Amino acid sequence: MTQINVRVDGVTYTDDVEPRTLLVHYLREQLGKVGTVIGCDTSNCGACTVHLDGSAVKSCTVLAVQADGGEVTTIEGLAPQGSLHPVQKAFHEMHGLQCGYCTPGMIMASVDLLKENPDPSDTEVREGIEGNLCRCTGYQNIVRAVQQAAGEMRGATNGHVSAADVDIAAAPHVVGQS
Amino acid sequence: MTAVEDRPTTEAPEREVGKARRRKEDARLITGRTTWTDNMVLPGMLHLAVVRSPVAHAKISSIDTSVAQEAPGVVAVLTGRDVADEQGSIPCAWPVTPDMVNPGHPSIAVDEVNHVGEAVAVIVARSKAAAQDAVELVDVDYDLLPAVLDMEEATGQDPDLCHDHLESNRSFHFVFDGGEAGTGADTDQVFADAEVVVSRRFVQQRLIPAFMEPRSVVVQPQGDNYTMWSSTQVPHILRIMLAMVTGVPEHKLRVVAPDVGGGFGGKLQVTPEEVISLLVARRLGKPVKWTETRSESLMTAHHGRDQIQYIDIASDREGNVKGLRCRILADMGAYLRLVSPGVPVLGAFMFNGIYKFDAYRFECDGVFTNKTPTDAYRGAGRPEATFAIERIMDELAVELGMDPLELRRKNWIKAEEFPFTTVAGMTYDSGDYETATQQALELLGYDELRAEQQRRRESNDPVQLGIGFSTFTEMCGLAPSRVLGSLSYGAGGWEHAAIRMLPTGKVEVVTGSTPHGQGHETAWSQLVADRLGVPFEDVEVLHGDTSVAPRGLDTYGSRSLVVGGAAVVNAAEKVVAKARRVAAHLLEASEDDLDYTGGKFSVRGTPGSEVSIQEIALATFAAHNFPEGVEPSIDADATFDPENFSFPHGTHVCAMEVDTETGMVKIRKYACVDDVGTIVNPLIVEGQVHGGLAQGIAQALFEEAVYDADGNLTTGTFVDYLVPSAADLPHFDTGNTVHEAPGNPIGAKGVGEAGCIASTPAVVNAALDAVRHLGVRDIRMPLTPERVWRALHDGGDGGDRATAGTNAYGGAQTETTAGVSTPQSALGGDR
């Protein structure tokens, strides 16, 4: 067992973990942060995405001991209780989810993307979330949601884009794809 | 905010049906407050891990569990022998022919394993890690038997046998012959007389449903009662089947499907792991949990598709189609699962598509191979049929030198011909193929792309452009119970709903249709809000728990709205009828003089005299002032059994770029116009179409479950089984026409499978259209760049792929139960 100190969603925890414990297992099983889920074993699906020290990471490919001294934000701590992050709101508004299993990871990856690129094109959104798999939506409404959230976060005069507007604005992703 | 969400201030509330309501489900899903089965923790819970066969076909000569039994944290290790008397057989509910051969399917193999990944023992331990660690300590000796992997060999001369106690590898031979059924002419005669016959062999590759939430089961024993939480599409069917298989009486068993992360048919199953979990909980009297890994899921959750199709089409020189003959080999895998044999049989009635054939014959052999069993996957039989007909129509067009759309137009059912009874005996309900097609062409920008295609051909551009069509229909709304009975299915196709009017005027809707991402809570609320005149927000939809929603047949086959929604509407009508009696009593008027609008009964011609449904609910609860002889309840339930299927249709058009130097294909543009009948929620409908398109396109371009010569699944992780990401899929331009379905009170036809069924052939037809002038006749799915390149350079259909997995992760291909250690990089390692 190795002792770790981690701040998760604003709360500091000191726990003993086996070194082999994955961060996602620590979050789910020791902290009860079951909003973060596991979708694969090979770091492909991104369902387990959380922020570690400000960057989106796949918590199934990080050992809990590697997060020692770090700060983790999960979907459960993305916005204060009772309120929603603009990306969460936009996923709802644009119907960017169906079964919702990929959604926490998809939202956390999108937030990370928007931090780096506050006004992504359709193609940039698609490439920005290439590490997150969704089996339900075909991604189109996820792309719309990320762009809508981007607008709101930029404080654009009309951050609230209707689905139809985004749809027209969004160029086919094949343009500019190598 | 879209305009439709603004409530007008007029008296009558705006109709909910047709509104783009944002989903009620989302609140928990976007905040991580979801109840997935794997989230559950119960006091004293034990964890299961399954020891699985690393070989495709063998006798189990011995199993030594002694080391595993002694491992830290291990509570028990059970083999198939230990549970042989109580595990029964995984059920197959669809004996499609009277003489269908079912070899029986133990949840844990006893004497013999028949596919890689089959369970041979189960570890029960105090933690998931301890269970996993002990898997490697179980020592199993196998006497290898030859693996049967190829359907054509398996049904050829002197094949090896998948099950050596059976006489052949054939499970069933199902025939539908239009001539014999009286729905068409004699097929052989029509072919003998035909001016043109085109024959093709198509391969429907094996797919994996790959729902995002891995399967998970929790069982809690309470005395002689058991509660099972399972990530399933079918809690009701599961409960019945578990009772039959294990002997736990049905009334002692409660099954709950909490939030379920996708299914696509993949969770329409009674799984070995569900049976094992129940058996272990019963044996040990402790709560247990099993949650699969992704590798386990890809290897052992049932697969889909996997057919070889021999299709013959007959026509005259002018392009009037005459006859269609389909001979299908359908891979069942090693065992028959819940509806494995029914999947190709569902397709039997769809191969003729939207075209008017004189004659039709379908025959299908269900074939056993030493692979994971197949069963329902989004579309289940209908994508296979649609692919065959839409591909062969293109091949016929080429043979005749006709435009593929002209050929289709010449032969499809005209709008004025509905209802139309087809050569397969189906009565198509409504539609207009021409209008949908015109709209789709406009969405695509067809003329411009055809002109560009011409330019690229003339300039010999290394990147060629093609346009492909799929003008499809499907049978949805599974299903009329009588039809299922005639096809020997083991259950009906009805659906149940109940509505409870609470004293405070709020409404509980209980549905037997169990969602896993479709948005039932939202759509059902819209239906009920309209019918009862109550606010959308005042409706709560309950589902997925056999003790809350005791009757139901669950969610699959695009049936939820068409059948389950219809039951909800009928229940609401019954509530209104009951409330009317109470209202008449309270308003001291005759029932016949009452109008019901906006949730209020009013006496015709007497302004100001009205009573709301909420007031009636409270009055019913109090029951102080109730009509004589009437029981104090306005709750109602309804069971809806459709009389016919519904038949959504649509036109899908794909424009595809093919890099002739590398073989890389890239969708340039995709447009489709679907007719799914009445649209209850346009957001949800659009979302279902998008998701279906993604899966159908993925079949065409990316996905394939590949087995090597020993029967190992090579595509055993998401590294090799390619579920596309956002960056791999195009933007979709979608539209709708609306022709109401006459068979249900909503007018809906079903949308869940449309995109998945329609898109695959459109994509393949587009790729072929791009390169046919270069001599390519066919390319096998998925259209890997290598296959496209080989088809261009060597002819043929691109051929077999090498079966080795990628060398990524040092060759991490198939997770075997033994946890094989291989030489890795010297030190470290990062992608």
Added chain:
Amino acid sequence: MIPAAFEYARPTTVDEALQAIAAGGDDVKVLAGGQSLIPVMRLRLAAPETVVDLGRVAELRGVRDDGDAIVIGAMTTHHDVMTDPLVQQYAPLIAEATETVADRQVRARGTFGGALVHADPAGDLPAVALALDAEFVIAGLEGRRTVSAGEFFVDYLTTAVEEGELLVEIRVPKLAGEWGMRYEKFNRVAQAWSIVAVAAVVRRENGHIAEARIGLTNMGSTPLRATAVEAALAGAQASPETIAAAARSAAEGTSPSSDLNAQADYREHLAQVLTRRAVTAAAGL
């Protein structure tokens, strides 16, 4: 799935790390970013006795200017490499190739050194390092040694880093003159490994190609240089025809594998097409 249990060490200096490796028993794995190691451990394809985590070894992170070379610390993450001004100025090929590695989450954790020392034939960075004539500084208890890229990649998943040693930094020579670079990657889905990829580095002089260095990804058990193409291009006119002719020998001396995505002959074909495209772009045509 859960990795098998292991002993865990978390040194804070290179010296401590070397000692931890020495003390770690027969089967020690060094954990850099863990983006390949942790998945193979989860699949139990690797079950090391000891894992030495370099995450706290600060001296291994960062990029610095060292006169005629830039020096990239082995533990610098892909994200930090991509966005580093020195890399963008002197070795834009590295930034271009690193952008194609996996996805943003993986790039946030995965490291430059970890990817090189893993030496996955399908990995993108080894061929880039080879094309740039990078040098690898390897530390051991006995001191440090430097090996060339050509010597570094020994075999499938095997490098010149011996047991008990660590890759600590990579020196990438600054290029003098008018250089163009291109990484041409071919894969089926966005986050996949390369089926084949070509790293081209071209020095132009008066409308001619003075020098070309071409690294091939996944054309053998190690990254390879397309030496026949390089020879054909040296001093040649920078024209599409010359480049196309030279690119036809891109597969000479390679021995690509056959797998789901491509059989060997198709990989050989791809190498030619991608070499032509990469060199054409690098030559500014």
